[in-house]
Amino acid sequence: MTDASINASTATAHADEASFGDYFALLKPRVMSLVVFTALVGLLAAPVPVHPFVGFCAILFIAIGGGASGALNMWWDADIDKVMKRTKGRPIPSGKVEEGEAMAIGLALSGLSVIMLGLATNWFAGAFLGFTIFFYVVVYTMWLKRSTPQNIVIGGAAGAFPPVIGWVAATGSMAVEPWLMFALTFMWTPPHFWALALFMRSDYDDAGVPMLTVTHGRRATRVHILVYTALLAILAVGTAFSGIGGPIYLTVALVMNALFLRGAWRISRRTEDDSEFDNFKVERSFFKLSLLYLFLHFGAILVEALLKPHVLGGWS
Amino acid sequence: MSLRKSHELHQRRFSRNLGVGLTLAAFIVIVFGLTIVKVSGTDFSMATQEIQN
Structure with a gap:
């Protein structure tokens, strides 16, 4: 075996190695953009002024919380994502990221986002973000998605919480x-x-x-x-x-x-x-x-x- | 297999390492910024006044 052939086989073996972008894709950036926008509107529509930097951090951590639940969703749904044309190219089905990695990233970012939102704004908002992640991952992804045709209706609640979290982050009340x-x-x-x-x-x-x-x-x-x-x-x-x-x-x-x-x-x-x-x-x-x-x-x-x-x- | 100073692994994982590095740097900036904002806020000055009184 020549040096060239060793290099070629090494390159092939690592061709599907995950880049930073693949890990970022676990956070479902497109869904995150909706979360960012609606949470921002909730925050700014609240009748309490928020310090711009605190507001920025609140939106960032709500987005990270949304991304974390996306990663946990991809970890749990890796088997169906492999079958569906729309989701085949996601980092886990394409073999770039391992299921365990996605779970670890999802759990770590969930904890980080809840704690940081609580510290940046108030613990009511932090707890609400924690509940939203729980609702999306456990109630929707693990339980309802595969058991009822009303999955979309009930699961939609998880995607609808961000403006409420934004509002609570600003006001501390409902x-x-x-x-x-x-x-x-x-x-x-x-x-x-x-x-x-x-x-x-x-x-x-x-x-x-x-x-x-x-x-x-x-x-x-x-x-x-x-x-x-x-x-x-x-x-x-x-x-x-x-x-x-x-x-x-x-x-x-x-x-x-x-x-x-x-x-x-x-x-x-x-x-x-x-x-x-x-x-x-x-x-x-x-x-x-x-x-x-x-x-x-x-x-x-x-x-x-x-x-x-x-x-x-x-x-x- | 020993790692040379500039191993092929370093090149291959450059984007990943850069991404992680920048993310961590951004996190430090955010925590620092939040600390400054919280410390300069009214709550803190009121608490300081209370201690002084």
Whole structure:
């Protein structure tokens, strides 16, 4: 064996070695961006001013807590991630990171984020972050995801907690307004994910995850999307008349909910043949719209909050 | 196998080591910054006044 062949075999053996980016990917950066944004809105919409550096640290540790739960989710779900096309490239199924490493990183970052958020802001916020991680990892990932078709509905709660944590980090207490933000994300999650499940159709079947499309059929899923979207519209428009709403938010809510309801109505009227014919064009555009929907609603809450000191935000 | 001063392992894991190093440095900055903010806050000055009184 020559030096060249030894070097070549060494290079091949280490080709799938994890880089720093692979470890970062365990934290689900895309989900983290949603967590950062909604938690920031919760923090800034609170009626208590926060020192900018403390606010930055609060958002950072909420994001790390969200990332830690993502890593623990990837550790537990490594078997299904291997089967699903959407998740095959994740660090564990691709063989770059070992399951044990993901668990260790997830646990370490969970502890770190809870303690640091508690120290930076208050222990109520720290405990709330700890509960959110527990809810996402134990209640959703380990228990409900594989046992009920309502997995997305209940699991959506975990993704909806960040604005509440942001609010609690600022105020140290609870109020109705952060729960309205929670409800907005909570009600938005099912239509968002069910639209994805409609066009990523074989993925959940192959993995044996009891997604609504698998257990109750695709027609029932289409109807569910419409019902949840209608309930969401009532909630989203109603929030305009609360302490975090105002004319700007109301305008955004009216336009976005009209568009979202139109999309859900079109999905409910379509047959599988219609969807197959245009490669799920309507379902895909509804999914894309859902991302913009949440961003604009929280963006409008943020604008109202930022304008309040200048007597321009809210209804006053 | 002994590690040379610049072993192939060092090159291969450079990005990972750099990432860990920068993360730890950022953590130190954050803890230091938080300490400064907390110590300069009103709670601390009030507590100091109480001790002085």
